[in-house]
Amino acid sequence: MDLNNLSLEQLAQFKQQEEQKLQSITSHYSSLKSAQARFIQSQSTLSTLTPSTLSKPVMVPLTQSLYVSATVLDPSKVMVELGTGFYCLKSPLDAQKFMERKVALVGKNADNLYNVVVSTRKNIEAVVMTMQGKMDQRSQMEAR
DSSP states (O other): OOGGGSOHHHHHHHHHHHHHHHHHHHHHHHHHHHHHHHHHHHHHHHHTOOGGGTTOEEEEESSSSOEEEEEOSOTTOEEEEEETTEEEEEOHHHHHHHHHHHHHHHHHHHHHHHHHHHHHHHHHHHHHHHHHHHHHHHHHHHHO
8 A cells, every 4th residue: 555645634544553453463462472481381390290299299270370289190191281171181291292382383473473563563654654744745835
């Protein structure tokens, strides 16, 4: 779209739309980075499971802020959330591999979204520059 062909009102409206888009995308990007951090934390926790943890008390995270006390009955099996409401038993090694894939997938999606954030910011800058140029032209015309 050629910004020079738009009126100041149209440019202002386009800028507002891009700012709303940027806000939404930035929020989604933050959510992805937060999810990636949780998966990395899960990977770290999995690495602590060894045969020596048998019958030892642990704190199991149910949410980010809610933990429950539990006892490790079998360190060779862990419950893994596959998706919303879907769980399966895996060995710690298989769970670790699963988490690695999740971290990579979420990271890739976050990187792609970051590129959209950068592009949207450039769009907003271009609109602002065009608006400034049009306002300068208008001021020069009125000064004559």
